[in-house]
Amino acid sequence: MLMVPTMLVxxxxxxxxxxxxxxxFAEMRVARLEMEGTAASEELAADLRKNFRLDEPMWKRYARWMGFTWFTSFHPQDTGLLQGNLGISMEHEKPAREVLGDRIVLTVVVSAATVLFTWLFALPTGIYSAVRQYSPGDYVLTFIGFLGVSVPSFLFxxxxxxxxxxxxxxxxxxxFSPEFATMPGWTWAKFVDLIEHLWLPVLVLGFGASAGMIRVMRANLLDELKKPYVTTARAKxxxxxRLLLKYPVRLALNPFISSVGGLFPHLVSGGAIVAMVLSLPMVGPTLVDALVAEDVYLAGSLLMVLSLLGVVGTLCSDLLLLWLDPRIRLGGGAT
Known part of the structure; x- marks a missing residue:
């Protein structure tokens, strides 16, 4: 229920x-045309403001962008985010959905694969590093963790x-390979080609995220291993x-899981430069271009999608925490 007012704010x-x-956007378009040597005038800027309703008050444009206007007219042209319409891209002069194309799907695939890689690598590595504290393996993993945290993803x-x-x-x-990069639609061969090329962005984006989560898991587990109940269980x-997996690891996962909420939108927004370097057809570069061009509706819609992912991710992490540790409740402060 809190998601609704949160997303509204x-x-x-x-x-x-x-x-x-x-x-x-009108001023940016005119300035860009003049830099390219194309004649532009104030009439063009006025036409652009009229076509994209930039001359209207901000509150009216916000209501139209969100889709509040549709509830008074029920006209298809007044649909907005609430009706699933991402709006019109002013830069491309077509619906934002057509501009994005498969970029959202590919972004979700890359980000989901990166999260899976991060968990599968960081969880056992953090456990090993904590159990074998100050061993040669721990020093090697610590060094790799420092590299992952300090080296920017785009440089890697x-x-x-x-x-x-x-x-x-x-x-x-x-x-994709060149023969599949411009192919419309999906085929089995194109899907296999995507899987063959997916390892690089997953490795690049997951390296830094894994390094940070390894350190978190190691520190949390070391704190749990030093508690009296572990010593008592060993004495019995x-x-x-069995002791390690049933109690300390389970409790050490709480902060680990709580970070899931912000991981997915962080991978999408933080991977924009990586997507540019690797020529990845993801939403990150599109968002940067929209912000630079002041394409208000496209940039705003993409940011809302990222915010929704963050809120949904937080809800999922809270539900996982409730399942993992039944002591956590909304009314946990009550006696």
Whole structure:
């Protein structure tokens, strides 16, 4: 229930922030045309403002963008985000859904695969690093973790591209081979080609995220292993593996799972530069271009989608925490 007012407040903030830069889309279009040597005039700017309703008050444009106007007219042209309409892209002069195309699907696939890779790698690695504290393996994993946290993802991508070109003569950019990059629709061969190219963005995006979560898991588990109930269970003869997995690991997962809520939108927004470096058809570069061009409706709709993913991710992490640790309740403060 809290998601509804939360998203309403977020929509107001997003619609306001994307319009904070001086000027508007009409001024940006005229300035760009003049830089390209094309004649432009104030009449063109006025026509653009009229066509995209930039001359209307902000509250009216917000109501139309959100779809509140539709509830008074029920006209198809007044649909907005509430009706599933992402709006019109002013830069491309066509619906935002057509501009995005398969970018949203590919972004979800890459991000979901990255989250899965992060969990499958960070969870056992963090457990091993905590159980084998100060061992050679722990030092190696700690060093790798520091590298993952300190090295920017786009720089890691550039290094991998250089090594692949230098040693193997391969171009590993993109999510598809050239014959499938421009193919409309989906076939089995195109899906297999996507899987073959998916490992690089997953590795690049998941390397930094895994490094941070390894450190979190290691620190949480070390705190649990030092508590009296672990010592008592060992003294009673509980098998080490059963003790480790049933109690300390389960409790150490709480902060680990709570970070899931912000992981997915972080991968989408934070991976924009990586997507540009690797030529990935994802929503990150589209969002950056829309913000630069002051394409208010496209940028605002994409930011709302990211915000919705964050809120839904937080809800999922809360439900996972309730399942993992029954002591956590909304009324947990009551005695």
């Amino acid at each position: 977020v929509s107001v903030i997003v619609f306001t922030l994307v319009q904070l830069p001086p000027g508007d 991508a550039l290094v991998l591209m250089y090594l692949a070109r230098r040693w193997f003569g391969l171009s590993i950019a993109g999510l 003869g509980v098998r080490p593996l």
